[in-house]
Amino acid sequence: MxxxxxxxxxxxxxxxxxxxxxxxxxxxxxxxxxxxxxxxxxxxxxxxEGIVQINIRNPYSEEQAYERAIAETFGIHDVIVVHVENADRQVIDLHVARAASALLESAIKDREVVGIMAGRAIAAVGSEIHFIGRKDVQFVPMIGGFGSDGGAWHANSNARVFAERLKARHLLLNAPAVVASPTARDFFLGEAEIADVLNAARKVTLALVGIGQVSEQATIVRSGYFSDVDLADVRKKGAVSNICTSFLNENGERISYDAERRMIGLTIDEIRAIPNVVAVASGPEKVEAIVAALRGKCMDVLVTDMDTAQQILEWHRTHPYPS
Missing domain, CATH: 1.10.10.10 (Winged helix-like DNA-binding domain superfamily/Winged helix DNA-binding domain)
Structure with a gap:
């Protein structure tokens, strides 16, 4: 031989x-x-040399094709696409929440400080997450409260749920998301306890955010804290997407609006500065908002469902950036 x-x-x-x-x-x-x-x-x-040939039985090849397409199209780190055949919206949203919770269970490290947004999608993720045994983890709300109607899903409640599920600590932002005037906002921000929580939110290393459409169904509008006049103002200025206290136009650019001076929470520029931002959003009504957030580089990872992923790519193709 x-x-x-x-x-x-x-x-x-x-x-x-x-x-x-x-x-x-x-x-x-x-x-x-x-x-x-x-x-x-x-x-x-x-x-x-071909002596070893590795074959992977992949039941998720179609989903992963869309994951790669969205990640490459918009230049983000990763995308998780969930596909549940012949399921209604409620079941799909549940599976999206479970996918996001599994991602967070892997992403959260010892001594991680995690920023948490308001919204039902974020609340659903919190309900699905499991204890992972990480040390000294803390959850921090990134926007003020939306009042009693939003009690089950405002940022404070969401941060508390995550902390309870993971046996971690959490902070509370004892201020509304929207106040009556810029003067009132300055008053709240002058309180050391509130300022400290917002400063902690700006320093988080991992954030979980939702993406809101600009309509009467948006979390910020349904809360009652953002009036019809405020909604009309941001729409007139081209807003199609809402993340935390900021609104974006279809190109992902932050717009200035009158009520912004009455908002208490992080801006999209502050969220973009966070090292790892995970966005959870799905549903046909949110496609335009998600595309705007992707174009604006507002996240590092997107968790969504198959139908929404398909529509994201189609909307982006048929609505190119202005020349």
Whole structure:
């Protein structure tokens, strides 16, 4: 047997020990008297020469095609697309929430400070997340409260739910999201306790946000704190998307609006500065808003469903940026 055949025989042996018998590289090195780096090089050579061929049974290939397409189109880190065949909106939203919770369970590290937004989508994620045993994790609301009607899903409540589920700590932002006047806003921001929470929110390393459409169904409008006059004002200025206290036009650009001087919470510029922003949004009514947020680089990861993913790409294709 020539040297080439002997080399091939050894590559087959090493590959069998690693892939079939389950030995790690150090154990193979000890057994064969070969250095661990050399074992690593041999495994790489076995793949490049076709001795090892890895086949992955992938039941999620269609979803992953849309994940790649959205990530590459908009230049974000990752996309998670959930597909539930023949399901109604409620079931789809549940599966989207579960996908986002699984992502967070992997993403949250020891001593992580996590920013939490208001909204039903965020509340649903909190209801699905499981205890993961991370140390010294803290959740921080990123916007003020929306009053009693939004009690179950405003940012304080959402932060509390996440903290309870993960046995972590949380802060409370004891201020409304929208106040009566700029003077009132200045008064609230002058309170050390409120200012400290907002400063903590600006320093989070991971944030979970929703994306709101600009309509009567938006969280900020349904709360009653954002009037019809305020809604008409932002619409007139081209707003199609709402994240925290900011509104975006269809190109993802932040717009200035009158009520902004009465808002208490993080702006989209402050959210963009957070190292890892996960957005959870789905549904046909939110497609335009999601595209605007993607164009505006407002997130690092998007969690959505298959139908919404398809519509995102189609809306972006049929509504190009102005020349």
């Amino acid at each position: 020539d040297a080439g055949q002997e080399k091939k025989r050894l590559l087959v042996k090493v590959s069998t020990l690693y892939y079939m018998d389950g030995l790690n590289q150090q154990e193979i090195a000890a057994r064969l008297g070969i250095s661990r780096p050399q074992i690593s090089r041999m495994l790489a050579a076995a793949k490049s």
